[in-house]
Amino acid sequence: MGRWEPNARGRLAEAALELYSERGYEQTTVAEIAKRAGLTERTFFRHYADKREVLFAGSGELQELFVRAVAQAPESAAPIDVLALGLDAASHAFVDLHEQARKRHAVITANAELQERELIKLASMSAALADTLRERGVPEPAASLTAEAGMAVFKIAFESWIAAAEEGDLARLMRESLDELKAVTTAGRKPSVSPTAS
Template identity: 70%
Template sequence: MLFATSGEFQELFVRAVAGALNFAAPIDAPAVGLDAVSEMLTDQRDRVRTRQAVIMANPELQERDLIKLISMSAALADTLRRHGVTESAASLAAEAGVAVFKVGFERWIAGDEERESSRLMRESLDELKAVTAGR
């Protein structure tokens, strides 16, 4: 039950990234996917916070959640490769996209956070770009 929408979530993310590759660089395409999944999360913060608390209290569910993220990264990398992105660049961009999602998501469900998930996801991507640029 906790992972019932995982497939839909991943499909939405991957489909949005694939569409973005027509106009965005591989590192920027996941941002469009992040916007799409953020829209899916809108108005679900309380439910998602409760779900995440259950997951964090159970090592087996934590493992399942990590498997979900690995699957999402693999699907993103495959999509990037199918759009002509090299193997290593596709893997890096996909892993970066999932890392940005994870950090933005954790910030969004924090008890004192009220900003929209899409804003936090974009801020996390901007922070990643700053880190990789040496700023």
């Protein structure tokens, strides 16, 4: 290992996001990122496998927060309330990161390959959530449906948070989005009522 660089990881991430925003993701090299951060390429590769990983390094942590909250929820809690606890925990990963998240989102939206990567990350988070729900004894298909519904709520709340100019309360947006999903699914005909002749 080389000498210790104070917060090298954070500085590299910040420099990368700046450059991706200024010049575009494809036009930016690792050498330029390292230079902007005042570090060497070698230091870059001690922290990130490649320039794409800088954008997705937080996904593992996010998934861990989400899954841990679901795993540790009270045993008696209904799956949807367990999900609410997971969403709340996940939202904490973004506190004070609104500007960074906005920049990252713009970079990803501009690049098809990065968009695909983002979808893969969300799908793997959904699979991890479903696993954790099954471990809690939630049967299928309820476990997978709850996990997929959770990702839908997460995505919608996150996009609304990102769209605002100032950092709002992501945890509150998650709760509102989940309540909206409940309202949507209960607004229709009762499943047991048969269609009236028309």
